[in-house]
Amino acid sequence: AQKITQTQPGMFVQEKEAVTLDCTYDTSDQSYGLFWYKQPSSGEMIFLIYQGSYDEQNATEGRYSLNFQKARKSANLVISASQLGDSAMYFCAMREGSISNFGNEKLTFGTGTRLTIIP
């Protein structure tokens, strides 16, 4: 079974609109972390935002926010007021681990969503 599912292979959004990129995950661990990355055509993976499984508040970083719904195992990325520079691939990733052994740095990635911002 897929551990990270991103169901939107591609999205087209008008500039200045908000956009939501979907991510669902599957884990039996109680302690885990969820990451979102942006990958422009240059190839670099740019860290955007992190949500811990025990965090009660949704994470926010500037124009990025994470809509974390633990019961639904959903961690959608919301980009407000999209810009042309937001056009890129976006990856959701998860790091699993227990409280006593949270040193597992392995990230499991989804297949990504290609976001295109239209002027």
Added chain:
Amino acid sequence: KAGVTQTPRYLIKTRGQQVTLSCSPISGHRSVSWYQQTPGQGLQFLFEYFSETQRNKGNFPGRFSGRQFSNSRSEMNVSTLELGDSALYLCASSLDGRGTEAFFGQGTRLTVV
């Protein structure tokens, strides 16, 4: 502060050769992980090093190996290259494996001909 540095950025090798890729993590970071990205398989975890010890390993053949030095710099080696090894190889650095961030380098694009 400087980010994660991967060298070289681009590499072309012939089947059967071996290759070594380098990753310098952010200063103070002790965990380095390697990933392979291909259009067909997506992003796959290779291995992770922490304080010069391999702590985690993905499902890759033994041709893929790595090491980490005392200054946390890491190298990845692929021996007996195959066409299917053509990929973008990314490394990620984090403080100690417990952090809420994992920063990636720009990657090394390896082409095997």
